[in-house]
Every structure is written in structure tokens, then in C-alpha cells.
Amino acid sequence: MREKLVEAKGLYKQYALKSDKLFAKRRYLKAVDGVTFDIYKGEFFGVVGESGCGKSTTAKLILDMEHPTKGTVLFKGRDMSTLKPKEWRAIRLDMQMIFQDPLGALDPYMCVGKQIMEPLEIHNIGDPKDRKQMVLDMLAAVSLKPIFYDRYPHELSGGQRQRIVLARALIVKPQLLVCDEPISALDVSIQAQVVNLFKRIHKELNLTFMFISHDLRIVKHVCDRIIVMYLGRVVEEAESDELFANTLHPYSQALISAVPSLTPDAQAKRIMLHGDPPNPIDLPKGCRFASRCSKCTPRCLESEPELVDMGNGHKVACFLVTGK
Amino acid sequence: MLHVKNLKVDFEVDGRRIRILHGVDLDLEEGETLGLVGESGCGKSVTCSAILRILADNATVTGEVMYDGTDLLKLPASKMEEIRGKDITMIFQDPVVYMNPVKTIGNQITEVIHLHEKCSQAEADKKAIDLLTQVGIPHPETRLKYYPHQLSGGLCQRVMIAMALACKPKLLMADEPTTALDVTVQAQILDLLRSLNKKLGMATILVTHDLGVIAENVKRVMVMYAGVVVEEGPVDIIFKKPAHPYTEGLLNSLPKMDGQEGDLIPIEGSVPAPDKRPAGCCFGPRCKYMTDECLKGQPKLTTINGTHRCACFHPVHGTYGGEA
CATH class of the missing domain: 3.40.50.300 (P-loop containing nucleotide triphosphate hydrolases)
Known part of the structure; x- marks a missing residue:
């Protein structure tokens, strides 16, 4: 297991x-x-x-x-x-995270080496003397040369910035x-x-x-x-x-x-969905995909299907497949 | 119908002139779809914007843009305004940004109609309803009174297309029309563009970074790199037998949907900044086939086979036809 x-x-x-109304239902x-x-x-x-x-x-x-x-x-x-x-x-x-836009996640006024080191300082990891070496090792791990240590985010390309963000997330192991x-x-x-x-x-x-x-x-x-x-x-x-x-x-x-x-010219097998997803504020009754589903049945409009295991860990939430 | 010859664009930034476009040739026949x-x-x-003359003031455009026998670059501004929006139109990546947020979409569509045709408001409204029906918007009468923020991204793009079609253009330039949309909505919009192209017989230039979109939607494609057209030809040939190493690299770097294991094959390095172009071939430093010959100069776009042309001294398939 x-x-x-x-x-x-x-x-x-x-x-x-x-x-917009005081006593309206929230x-x-x-x-x-x-x-x-x-x-x-x-x-x-x-x-x-x-x-x-x-x-x-x-x-x-x-x-x-x-x-x-x-x-x-x-x-x-x-x-x-x-x-x-x-x-x-x-x-x-x-648990660490990285996001879509690396430029938005980096401090424009701090060289990237310092930014990778910051988590170590905050969490007090490692000897302060060894920290620079840890950062350089991390840079090498994300395939960046040591000279990048002193660069600023605007000097890097998009791919390099994403590597820096990754290095910063990984340095705390x-x-x-x-x-x-x-x-x-x-x-x-x-x-x-x-x-x-x-x-x-x-x-x-x-x-x-x-x-x-x-x-x-x-x-x-x-x-x-x-x-x-x-x-x-x-x-x-x-x-x-x-x-x-x-x-x-x-x-x-x-x-x-x-x-x-x-x-x-391989569009032949495309399943075209019509319309847009419904508004997540006023969800319709029943299966939430029903309004765009080509196989929708009356039952789909009545109740919402649960996620059912079909064996081998393959789970699906659709009445037509599970029959339940 | 449209013949662009040696189109060059320079931008003046901080007192320096930076060349963005290095002589692009482009030919388009009536009703044709071309991918960029x-x-x-x-x-x-920039190529599309230069053709329509909608670049910012710090841009200098040279070359020739022959449309129906007239050079658009030499036309006075007032004449150009008549062509823009009537004969040649353009749609953009982010439809919401290009719409007026404080005007209803009905107002915005009829504005285009009034600008190019003499008709009453009632006639214009009727035309707007027809247009919205044509682009597949349900309940067009009520939607006319909507503001852009009340519509989803997919619907906004449809409204943009309706606006672009208002005066039955002969050429539609679509600049990344589906990049901001979800895949299922992207499929809808591309399907719409294809059917409109067939029905109205207008020529289309489809600009995108997505090779998948190109493969399915156009017959002929031009691959650009650092302001230069590096390869041009029929889609089915270029996808099967790419001649330029850059095209080959792009195709290799994409994971395939039909089961392929192992690592992806990336193109090393990154695109050079416009003011730091390498000597010789612009793709040279990133090219795995580079030789000394490639440092001599930018290779010309020459014929490989029939309409398939490529700008490389050592094409992956075929041989270079020009002088070194």
C-alpha cells in the first residue's frame, strides 16, 4: 500500500x-x-x-x-x-508552491541569489556561512550557472526566472x-x-x-x-x-x-461542446455538465452523480457510465 | 490580392533604432487562409499591425504593401481609414481589452457600420442582430444591450468577430484569437472562423504560437523567428518534413498526444533580444546543425521544393538553393 x-x-x-440589498438572501x-x-x-x-x-x-x-x-x-x-x-x-x-508568472513572484529589487537564500534565513536552516554554497548548489541543480547569483529578475528570460522560482521552492527541501x-x-x-x-x-x-x-x-x-x-x-x-x-x-x-x-486535417473526431459553463453562483439542479453534454438524459437534470470507482482506481461521476 | 514585399519595421526606443522586422515577404490570394x-x-x-498601419508613432515602416494594386504604406491617412475596418480587419487576443467597457456591444457594432455605410439606426441594429446570429450568439436581440463585462471570454471574442465582419471584409487578420480562451471554447471559435471563411470567401491570416491550431486550420504556413521568415509552405509538408532546424525543434519540443515516452527535446537557449542579434543566421546560436558557414550572413528564403521555401544553409530536408 x-x-x-x-x-x-x-x-x-x-x-x-x-x-446590493440589505435583507436579500446572501x-x-x-x-x-x-x-x-x-x-x-x-x-x-x-x-x-x-x-x-x-x-x-x-x-x-x-x-x-x-x-x-x-x-x-x-x-x-x-x-x-x-x-x-x-x-x-x-x-x-x-510544502512549497510555484505559480504561473515568475516575474510576479520575484522581488525586482533583490538579486536572485539573495531571494533563493531568503527562505533559509527565515527558517534558520543551515550555518549562515554555508548558505551561499547551498544556493549555488541549488542553482546548479536547476541548470543555472553560478554567475546568475548576482543577477536581477529583469535581466533573466522567462524560463530562467521560472528556474529561480523553482530553486527557491526547493532549497528548503x-x-x-x-x-x-x-x-x-x-x-x-x-x-x-x-x-x-x-x-x-x-x-x-x-x-x-x-x-x-x-x-x-x-x-x-x-x-x-x-x-x-x-x-x-x-x-x-x-x-x-x-x-x-x-x-x-x-x-x-x-x-x-x-x-x-x-x-x-484531423478535426474529424472532435466532440464540439456548445455554450459556456454555467455560472458557478447559480448552479442548475442535477449534473453540472448536463447543459453542455450531448448525452444528457432526464435523470441527469434531476440529481447529481457521485464519483464512483469503476475498478482499478478509475473513478468517474456520470450516470451513463456508472449506471448508479 | 495582398503582396507584401521587403517589409521592415524599426522602433525608436530611448533614441536608438531597433529593427524588429527584417524584410518580410508575404503573398495572399483571395479566400486563402495563411498561418503565421x-x-x-x-x-x-508586428507584421499584421504594419499592414494595417496601426503601429505606434515610434515605428518606421518601409517596404511595400500592395493591396488591390495600391501601396497601403503610401496612402494618405484618410484613405487608409476607409480601408481599415472595411476591406481589412483585425481581431486580437484579448477581446475585452479591445472593447469599450462603457458602451453596449450593440452600440459598438453599429458604430462600425455607421462609419463605413450610410444607413439608419434601425437598419444598423438589424444588421448587428444578423451579425450576432452569424457568429452563433444566442438571443442576439437581448445581447445587443449587454456591456462587455456581462459576457464570457468566448462570447466577447464572438462579438469581436461580428464587429470585424460588419462591413464584409476581404481580409481578416486574427492575432492569437483563441490564446486567452479555454480549449473547448477555442475549438468553437476556430470552427466558427473556418466556416465563416468558407461562407464569406474572405482571406484570413491566422497568427498563433500554437502549432496545433496551425495544423488544423490553415493550408499554408509561414514560420517566423526573430523578425525573419525562416520557412514557408504547405502545412502538410512542413509538419511531416520540416526543412528549417527551428521548425523541426518546435515540432520536437511538443509532447505528442499519441503516447510518447522519454524526455522532450527542447531547443536550447532562448530567443535573442532584438538589439542583441547574433552575427550570421539569427537562429545560429541555438541550432544544433550550426557550421562556420552560418556565421557569414542571414540565409535567404529559397525554394526547397515547389512552394516550400526555407531560409537555412543546411536544411533538415532538401538543399539550400541560394548563395551563401
């Missing part, structure tokens, strides 16, 4: 909306609406879905940057939200690295460099990744196991190969077929 |  690093249990996150935006999954140790775990499906909110809940409205997150078996500040800080060190769209802002020819770096780090450090992306090609390439999210819920969960070879949920099928193929 | 592909900063958007 593999060891669970993260257990998300029935997570809900609602944001209260401003109302309305809520349901960003995450009942999400349950586990991340195993050493796994490259992928989260895919379109904008507004709750992938980033889920990541924030895992990192305890946001508190769930309902549900719990266990990291190494412990509930982060019940910890005292001192314990929290110690355990939080084991975390166990979990949450990456929220880490390569979306990079150019195509640079993406491959950074993706290869992620794969190498994953292998070398036995690090657990939670990799959030809307780019299915990349996710398929790097991830071991994937969840597909739609409007705040997980609609399908499976091993990467299984998900792409045997896609069960109609939404996942449409999502995968919408990825432009690299062979000219 | 390349990474950020390669000059694909």
Missing part, C-alpha cells in the same frame, strides 16, 4: 458575494464543491480543467492558504487547520511541490526545457508534485495520475495512461478531443 |  501524503476529504469552498460562489482525492508519496499528480473549475482554489486549500468552508485536508496524516502557529510553520515548510500553471507563461521552445527539469527533479529528489495545468499535452506527458475538474467538482480520476486510453466522462472526452492535434 | 507561427517577439503581430 502506498503512503498517502495528502488526503483531501469532502472539500467545499464558498465565497460570499456582496449583495449568495455564494461555489469555487470548490465537494472534492475528495489523495496524493500518494512520490507521485506526479495532475489536476486539469478549464478556467474557473476550481483547480487553483483546490491548491490553495491543500496549502492551507485558504480555509475550506467544509471538509478537511490532511498532510502527512495531520489536519493543518488545527495546528498551533509554530507547528504549522514547521510542517508548512514541507519540501516533500510536496504544488505547481499552478508553471509553464503556461513560457514560450513553446522553453516549455520543453522546464518540463524536462521538472521530470528530472521529480526523479532525483523523489518529490511529490501536484501539477495544475490546462495543457493536456503536458499533463499527459508528465503526470502519473490525473483528476479532471469541472465547475468545482472532480468528474474523473484515473492513472494517466488509463485516462487517455479509456476516457469515460463525456466532459473529459470533449476536453481531450479539443486539443489541437499536430497532424493536419 | 512563431514565439513571442518573433514579429508576427
Whole structure:
């Protein structure tokens, strides 16, 4: 049995909306609406879905940057939200994150070497005399030369900046690295460099990744196991190969077929979705994908399907597939 | 229909002249779809903006843009205004930014109609409704009264397309029209552009960084790198047998959807800044096939086979036809 690093249990996150009337019923935006999954140790775990499906909110809940409205997150078996500040800080060190825009995550007035060193100073790790060497080793680990130590963020290219952000996250030796769209802002020819770096780090450090992306090609390439999210819920969960070879949920099928193929004139098999996702404030009754689903039945409009395990860990939330 | 010859664009920044576009040739026939592909900063958007003469004041454009027998670059500004929006139109990546947030979309569409045609407000409204129907917006009568912020990204892009089509243009330039959209919505918009192109017989230039979008939507493609067209030809040939090492590198760096294991093959290094171009071939320092010959100068775009042309001394497929 593999060891669970993260257990998300029935997570809900609602944001209260401003109302313009004093006694009007308060309305809520349901960003995450009942999400349950586990991340195993050493796994490259992928989260895919379109904008507004709750992938980033889920990541924030895992990192305890946001508190769930309902549900719990266990990291190494412990509930982060019940910890005292001192314990929290110690355990939080084991989870690090990187975001889409590296320039926004770096301090423009500090040379990047100092920025990589900062976490060591804050958490008081290592001997102050050794810290510079630790930073230089880290730079080497992300394939950057020592001369980059004294550079400033504006002097670097997008790919180099993302490497710096990665180095800063890795220097405290975390166990979990949450990456929220880490390569979306990079150019195509640079993406491959950074993706290869992620794969190498994953292998070398036995690090657990939670990799959030809307780019299915990349996710398929790097991830071991994937969840597909739609409007705040997980609609399908499976091993990467299984998900792409045997896609069960109609939404996942449409999502995968919408990825432009690299062979000219291959649009024949595309499943075209109509319209846009419904508003997460006033969700319709029943399955939330029903309004765009070509296989929708009367039952789908009545009640919401649960995530059901079809065996071999492939879970799907669709009446048509599960029959339940 | 459109013949661009030796188009060069210089920008004046801090008293220095920096050349962004180094002599681009482009020919387009009526009803044709042409793809322009390349990474950020390669000059694909600048090419379109230079054709439409909508570049900022610090830009100097030289060369020839022959449209229906007249050189657009020599036209007086007032004549150019008649062509812009009527014969040649353009849509952009982020539709919300290019719309007026305090005017209804109905107002914005009819504004275009009034500018180029003499008609009453009622007639213009009727035309606007027809246009919105044409781009597949449900309930066009009520949507006319909406403001841009009330529409989703996909719908805004449809409104932009409606605006661009208002005067039945002969040429539509689409600059990354789907980059800001989700994949399922991207598939819808590209499908719409394809069907409009067929129905209205207008020529289209599709600018994108996504090779997948190119493969599925155009017949002919031009690959740009650092302000130079490095390869040009039919899509099916270029994707199967790329001649330029850069095109080959781009294709190799993308993960394939049909199961491919192992590391991605990235292009090493990054795109040179416009004011720090290498001597010789602009792709030289990143090219794995580079020889001393490549330092002599920028190779010319020469014929490899039929309409397939490439600017490289040592093409991956075929041979260089020009002088060194």
C-alpha cells in the first residue's frame, strides 16, 4: 500500500458575494464543491480543467492558504487547520508552491541569489556561512550557472526566472511541490526545457508534485495520475495512461478531443461542446455538465452523480457510465 | 490580392533604432487562409499591425504593401481609414481589452457600420442582430444591450468577430484569437472562423504560437523567428518534413498526444533580444546543425521544393538553393 501524503476529504469552498440589498438572501460562489482525492508519496499528480473549475482554489486549500468552508485536508496524516502557529510553520515548510508568472513572484529589487537564500534565513536552516554554497548548489541543480547569483529578475528570460522560482521552492527541501500553471507563461521552445527539469527533479529528489495545468499535452506527458475538474467538482480520476486510453466522462472526452492535434486535417473526431459553463453562483439542479453534454438524459437534470470507482482506481461521476 | 514585399519595421526606443522586422515577404490570394507561427517577439503581430498601419508613432515602416494594386504604406491617412475596418480587419487576443467597457456591444457594432455605410439606426441594429446570429450568439436581440463585462471570454471574442465582419471584409487578420480562451471554447471559435471563411470567401491570416491550431486550420504556413521568415509552405509538408532546424525543434519540443515516452527535446537557449542579434543566421546560436558557414550572413528564403521555401544553409530536408 502506498503512503498517502495528502488526503483531501469532502472539500467545499464558498465565497460570499456582496449583495446590493440589505435583507436579500446572501449568495455564494461555489469555487470548490465537494472534492475528495489523495496524493500518494512520490507521485506526479495532475489536476486539469478549464478556467474557473476550481483547480487553483483546490491548491490553495491543500496549502492551507485558504480555509475550506467544509471538509478537511490532511498532510502527512495531520489536519493543518488545527495546528498551533509554530507547528504549522514547521510542517508548512514541507510544502512549497510555484505559480504561473515568475516575474510576479520575484522581488525586482533583490538579486536572485539573495531571494533563493531568503527562505533559509527565515527558517534558520543551515550555518549562515554555508548558505551561499547551498544556493549555488541549488542553482546548479536547476541548470543555472553560478554567475546568475548576482543577477536581477529583469535581466533573466522567462524560463530562467521560472528556474529561480523553482530553486527557491526547493532549497528548503519540501516533500510536496504544488505547481499552478508553471509553464503556461513560457514560450513553446522553453516549455520543453522546464518540463524536462521538472521530470528530472521529480526523479532525483523523489518529490511529490501536484501539477495544475490546462495543457493536456503536458499533463499527459508528465503526470502519473490525473483528476479532471469541472465547475468545482472532480468528474474523473484515473492513472494517466488509463485516462487517455479509456476516457469515460463525456466532459473529459470533449476536453481531450479539443486539443489541437499536430497532424493536419484531423478535426474529424472532435466532440464540439456548445455554450459556456454555467455560472458557478447559480448552479442548475442535477449534473453540472448536463447543459453542455450531448448525452444528457432526464435523470441527469434531476440529481447529481457521485464519483464512483469503476475498478482499478478509475473513478468517474456520470450516470451513463456508472449506471448508479 | 495582398503582396507584401521587403517589409521592415524599426522602433525608436530611448533614441536608438531597433529593427524588429527584417524584410518580410508575404503573398495572399483571395479566400486563402495563411498561418503565421512563431514565439513571442518573433514579429508576427508586428507584421499584421504594419499592414494595417496601426503601429505606434515610434515605428518606421518601409517596404511595400500592395493591396488591390495600391501601396497601403503610401496612402494618405484618410484613405487608409476607409480601408481599415472595411476591406481589412483585425481581431486580437484579448477581446475585452479591445472593447469599450462603457458602451453596449450593440452600440459598438453599429458604430462600425455607421462609419463605413450610410444607413439608419434601425437598419444598423438589424444588421448587428444578423451579425450576432452569424457568429452563433444566442438571443442576439437581448445581447445587443449587454456591456462587455456581462459576457464570457468566448462570447466577447464572438462579438469581436461580428464587429470585424460588419462591413464584409476581404481580409481578416486574427492575432492569437483563441490564446486567452479555454480549449473547448477555442475549438468553437476556430470552427466558427473556418466556416465563416468558407461562407464569406474572405482571406484570413491566422497568427498563433500554437502549432496545433496551425495544423488544423490553415493550408499554408509561414514560420517566423526573430523578425525573419525562416520557412514557408504547405502545412502538410512542413509538419511531416520540416526543412528549417527551428521548425523541426518546435515540432520536437511538443509532447505528442499519441503516447510518447522519454524526455522532450527542447531547443536550447532562448530567443535573442532584438538589439542583441547574433552575427550570421539569427537562429545560429541555438541550432544544433550550426557550421562556420552560418556565421557569414542571414540565409535567404529559397525554394526547397515547389512552394516550400526555407531560409537555412543546411536544411533538415532538401538543399539550400541560394548563395551563401
